[in-house]
């Protein structure tokens with residue numbers, strides 16, 4: 001039977017020749033990860049199970065990135081639970097401050113996840129690794145605890161929606177804009193319980209960082225996973241980093257899809273998602289016409305915290321300054337991204353633009369710490385969610401965009417098109 | 423399992439996990455602490471108003487957003503006995519089962535039950551009675567495998583049993 005890439009990876013990890021949508025399977029996981037918000041519950045559940053050791057100390061990953069550097073005493077206590085568990089279990093992949101980065105930027109960069117893997121994470125944006133051609137999905141802490149102990153997880157095989165992108169990307173249009181546009185079409189529950197496979201000539205030409213922005217936001221359409229089949233661009237990224245063997249899977253040409261959507265990108269404009277849902281997508285021109293004054297700009301996160309994202313922002317910010325009453329925050333996704341920013345002189349450009357450069361952290365993305373909004377304040381952010389209260393006060397607002405739109409907006413103090421500051 | 427009877431609290435579509443339990447409270451995982459802020463960004467003061475046994479009746483895609491298990495934990499610890507919605511976001515759906523929060527899918531019940539109505543739910547059959555409105559609804563059956571997990575006492579109990587049997 002013809003299979004999609006998602007079906008093939010699930011079948012492979014369940015020890016089956018093939019699977020079909022709706023089928024219930026028990027699969028072996030390659031990687032199980034959690035962060036400082038979700039791991040404490042997972043560890044408590046794990047301990048109730050009466051199992052002494054995790055299934056594999058190289059494959060259980062703990063990444064304290066949300067409230068670190070420890071925001072307050074409570075978050076310090078949570079981070080301590082991870083540290084002590086990592087020590088007791090001799091976990092190979094625990095990342096302390098100074099090494100840690102935002103999980104979904106860090107793990108691909110460190111070669112800890114790769115094509116063909118089955119990855120579960122107690123974090124909904126675990127779906128990011130679908131950009132490498134892996135099956136990766138978010139679960140809760142209890143599912144994770146069971147996987148930490150047994151190396152296994154149960155799934156219902158999802159149906160797949162195929163999105164085919166045609167045409168060449170216009171200037172200033174990024175992977176982030178493609179996915180915001182797609183979520184605008186699908187809506188926030190348009191892919192509920194389903195896999196989202198992204199393909200077509202536009203994707204074939206899209207660099208890895210853009211693919212990661214796209215797979216990252218599959219969950220914002222309700223999808224179980226987002227996935228892009230590996231090609232030379234993927235393997236060029238993976239080869240020098242991979243810490244394990246990997247397997248390349250691809251969909252059969254006659255595989256079954258529950259729905260196929262074709263998108264012509266050649267006339268697309270940069271996108272902005274209005275609060276309070278990622279599917280409230282408009283063009284940047286509409287947003288600029290709406291004359292939306294802003295108080296803060298955040299460039300970073302697991303969606304747009306990679307070096308290419310900062311290069312893009314720097315290109316626009318070079319020789320310019322953030323508007324006088326706008327707080328511009330630059331948050332590199334990892335220490336490696338940070339170092340590269342320094343090497344390439346991007347940090348100087350940002351400092352000259354009077355931006356604040358933060359250590360790698362989730363920080364304001366989830367309204368955790370560093371850059372919280374007051375009532376009535378508005379931010380443009382390259383993050384992935386703009387729900388009520390996401391970055392602070394329930395009466396604050398978040399507009400989602402690419403780094404280019406965010407940079408232009410920081411300079412003009414209102415949502416702006418990149419062309420306006422050239 | 424006994425029938426549940428309580429007052430309905432209505433919410434709209436796409437209630438996300440940030441509305442259920444805002445991230446600013448995620449520096450703890452203590453259920454009692456989380457319960458104090460349950461639904462805060464959707465209905466400030468909800469935690470103080472809700473009574474044990476009450477029922478949340480919401481629109482489609484309830485629990486979208488993050489994977490935080492703090493969301494079903496906060497709802498359960500606030501005293502809410504059941505959530506009724508047309509559809510649930512998938513991670514929330516799994517988490518609710520894993521943490522023992524009863525959730526029922528019924529588009530008809532979710533549409534018909536009004537705020538403040540007295541509602542009776544039979545967890546064993548999925549029958550939902552709107553006592554104030556005088557209507558009865560049948561929720562979509564729980565998938566067989568999930569039912570087995572529930573019968574075993576949840577995912578962790580299921581695994582405890584299996585690991586014991588394997589020895």
Ligand code: SF4
Nearest residue numbers: 125301302362365366
């Ligand atoms: S950067 Fe934001 S979305 Fe990504 S893992 Fe951190 S909190 Fe979640």
